[in-house]
Amino acid sequence: MSGSTITPWVVGNWKMNPMQSDSQQLIQSLKQYLQAGPIDVAQCRIAVAPTAIALLSVQQQLQDAAVEVLTVAQDLSRVAGTGAYTGEVSAELLKDSAIHYVLIGHSERRELFGDDVSQITAKVTHALNAGLQIIYCVGESLEQREQGLAEQVVLQQICDLSSVVKAEQWQNIKIAYEPIWAIGTGKTASPEDAQAMHEKIRAGLKQLTGYGQDIAILYGGSVKADNAEALAACPDINGALVGGASLQAESFYKIAQAFAQTKH
Ligand code: PGA
Numbered sequence: 130m131s132g133s134t135i136t137p138w139v140v141g142n143w144k145m146n147p148m149q150s151d152s153q154q155l156i157q158s159l160k161q162y163l164q165a166g167p168i169d170v171a172q173c174r175i176a177v178a179p180t181a182i183a184l185l186s187v188q189q190q191l192q193d194a195a196v197e198v199l200t201v202a203q204d205l206s207r208v209a210g211t212g213a214y215t216g217e218v219s220a221e222l223l224k225d226s227a228i229h230y231v232l233i234g235h236s237e238r239r240e241l242f243g244d245d246v247s248q249i250t251a252k253v254t255h256a257l258n259a260g261l262q263i264i265y266c267v268g269e270s271l272e273q274r275e276q277g278l279a280e281q282v283v284l285q286q287i288c289d290l291s292s293v294v295k296a297e298q299w300q301n302i303k304i305a306y307e308p309i310w311a312i313g314t315g316k317t318a319s320p321e322d323a324q325a326m327h328e329k330i331r332a333g334l335k336q337l338t339g340y341g342q343d344i345a346i347l348y349g350g351s352v353k354a355d356n357a358e359a360l361a362a363c364p365d366i367n368g369a370l371v372g373g374a375s376l377q378a379e380s381f382y383k384i385a386q387a388f389a390q391t392k393h
């Protein structure tokens with residue numbers, strides 16, 4: 130039991146997966162788990178982040194789930210509104226389709242698709258101005274950790290965020306700490322290391338905003354059913370951003386269950 134009053138969030142980041150038929154099975158199976166063992170939304174909020182093309186159909190398929198499962202976009206355009214921007218999906222278009230949540234700054238976007246600080250802050254600005262809630266991802270590389278720079282890198286990413294967030298907008302933000310060396314590698318940060326960084330992030334947030342105590346800080350990076358409980362037991366870990374293990378209903382459900390049981 131952590132004693133935290135923050136409702137944990139467990140978010141499945143499906144990345145560029147799965148094909149439609151597998152997605153339908155995954156949703157069906159997740160709904161069966163939730164039907165057989167509902168997880169109270171006050172104990173843990175469950176969300177999935179499918180590809181942009183699947184957002185609306187997944188949202189539709191989840192509508193009759195025994196427990197509300199939220200649908201999250203994996204990214205959005207750095208351009209706001211509508212217009213001649215081929216291939217882009219803006220904050221306003223997400224909102225217009227009743228997609229109220231979005232990931233921003235995932236390390237795969239930063240490393241592989243050139244999302245730099247100016248693009249990320251533009252995305253944050255547009256998302257918040259459109260009334261979306263964001264899950265803002267931070268995390269250091271292995272090299273940075275080995276050089277003793279982990280804390281500095283992560284806190285700088287929090288400062289980048291704070292440069293564009295207005296006082297009243299902090300309540301629409303969650304943080305996901307995802308050490309890059311732990312993503313998809315099977316290497317999870319130890320609960321102690323993860324907690325230590327979450328505590329630093331929490332301290333940083335408290336300096337920036339009166340909401341600091343209430344902002345959920347999720348952990349991501351090889352979260353699995355068998356390590357979720359130990360992570361959930363840490364006082365400043367308020368949920369998980371789950372990649373690989375979210376593509377199987379059983380493991381994803383068990384991770385949500387671990388957070389729901391530990392945080393009350
Ligand atoms: P992983 O991915 O759980 O497969 O490590 C986490 C993420 O990138 O969000």
